[in-house]
Amino acid sequence: MTEKEVKLGPVVIEGKTKVVYQAADDPELVVLQSKDRITAGDGDRSHDLKGKAAISTDTTTAIFELLNAAGIKTHFVRRQGETAFIGYKCEMIPIEWVTRRIATGSFLKRNQGVKEGFRFCPPKQETFFKDDENHDPQWSYEQCLAAQIKVGGVLIGRDELDIMSRTTVTVFEILERSWASLDCSLIDMKIEFGVKPSTGEILLADVIDSDSWRLWPSGDKRLMKDKQVYRELKEVTADALDMVKRNFEWVAVRVKLLSPKPQARAVVLMGSSSDMAHSEKIRMNCQTLGVPCELRVTSAHKGTEETMKILAEYEGEGIPTVFIAVAGRSNGLGPVLSGNATWPVINCPPLSGDWGSHDIWSSLRLPSGLGCSTVMFPEGAALCAAQILSLSDHVIWSKIRAKQLNTWIGLKEADKKSRNDK
Known part of the structure; x- marks a missing residue:
């Protein structure tokens, strides 16, 4: 028996590629509705792409189900229909977290002299402040701390930044090993977090789909299946958009294979x-x-x-x-x-x-x-x-990694509480 669909309430926020609705009967839930729209360059390039909403929902649903099963705390609750999913309502933290395994793309432009293909061990982490007008400027840890951002009643201080930082790397490593099981290299990815107001918890939020990463089958950049193909189009034609859509469909099919039954x-x-x-x-x-x-x-x-x-x-x-x-x-x-x-x-x-x-x-x-x-x-x-x-077995590996993360977060939160109880 399928679960009852959540009725849509008022629009909470609308972006270039999705609309977030308040759930009509539950103040703690929202419905994230994807659009048949693809954009790049802070919206400078934007096109309709029929079917993208369903493809994006296929991908992000599978990824969040994988992460939830591993033990990562996320806002994802369940899918609703072909083009939407239900999540916990979060106030979004305006910091984009990027993790890189391989040096490529904008990193090379900002770090001249680094050769493409340089491998980061441990993964390289960067943070960007969400600000479309200023093209999401890169911020250091110190800038994130100095900004004194307050979201959902939570001041984003050292503890909160450290929790997001460690969670970001863990999420990347889980997905990296998962994709490696299909002979695909996860090169880099971006994620965002939100605060659940009712509990003050920091949860992995927003969406994770082909807009979120660079993915190279067999580690070969020429075979890339991510949105970078769209970014690099010299001319956006109907045939070119169809190729981009086929790439996204390729990902959506394979992402469902990332959570196999245990083989051990x-x-x-x-x-x-x-x-x-x-x-x-x-x-x-x-x-x-x-x-x-x-x-x-x-x-x-x-x-x-x-x-x-x-x-x-x-x-x-x-x-x-x-x-x-x-x-x-x-x-x-x-x-x-x-x-x-x-x-x-x-x-x-x-x-x-x-x-x-x-x-x-x-x-x-x-x-x-x-x-x-x-x-x-x-x-x-x-x-x-x-x-x-x-x-x-990457599924077992993921559960161990998430367990280690949650143990570390528990200690971090206990330490914060002990300081505040003085």
Whole structure:
């Protein structure tokens, strides 16, 4: 059953390529309606492009769904129809955040001597003040701070700038790895933030579509599929606009492939059903990180042949797998798995009682030729497994990256509160 559409209230703001409506029945929601319009150069170049609104909505919806699933805080709620989506009402912060992996475009004009293709590690970040009349001038961190911008009851100070800065890089890296899974290079991108007045939260807002980035298939600038093609047109003809539209459609089709079902898993093997509660904690933490997790009961001491059959079953399927061995007392399970598996093995023994400090040595002190690691707590074992699997699964990688960001933001906000409580 489809969700009920939000009725449109008055226009909140209208721009060159979209209209924002207040939701008629909910003061905290707005509807962002895209237009069949393409512009460049602060509106100096502007043309109708039939179908662009639907293409833009396809793209931005898929991107925000990916980011929401990863754990990034955004204003996106859900799609509404072919050309609009529902979001939380935000007061927009008039700063545009640009992240660059490769030096190209306007960066080269502003930084003469830098060769095109220079790779920024870490990504290069720039900020621009939203001011069409002055062509969005570049601002330094200090200028952003000195401006004393107040939005939605929130003064944009050091903490707020730092949160937006770190979130911007995280969003770029998540999308960069996502596009890399399709052999496309995300060269640079711009995003904006807003303040949700009811909570004071800073949320990733506005839209993210082919107007927002440079995207080069196979890392080849000649194959670019972004709005730069439109910017560089010497003459805007019907055929040229049709080519631009086809590029945007190419992106809109592929962006839906950026959130595949997980292609990796963790398998918890416990030596006894008495270890079930400990193993369930591991599974719960794995699932939080987007890692499918299965539980099995097998004893390397009492049922070695069956343990080997289970191992062969999983390795034979060819799905990237991390095994987590849960066995107390004399841990034979982890070492036996490690000695016979090509996939990684993590020991996470259920330590308790007076013998816990002794039991752990059977997981730590291993015979030569074995490489299983030992993690003492379920959350740590799940995170270790997720980090291993994230090497080949960008969805899991994204959840880890967003988790790290949200932990950092939580500490930042707690520090700010402690200062203000003086």
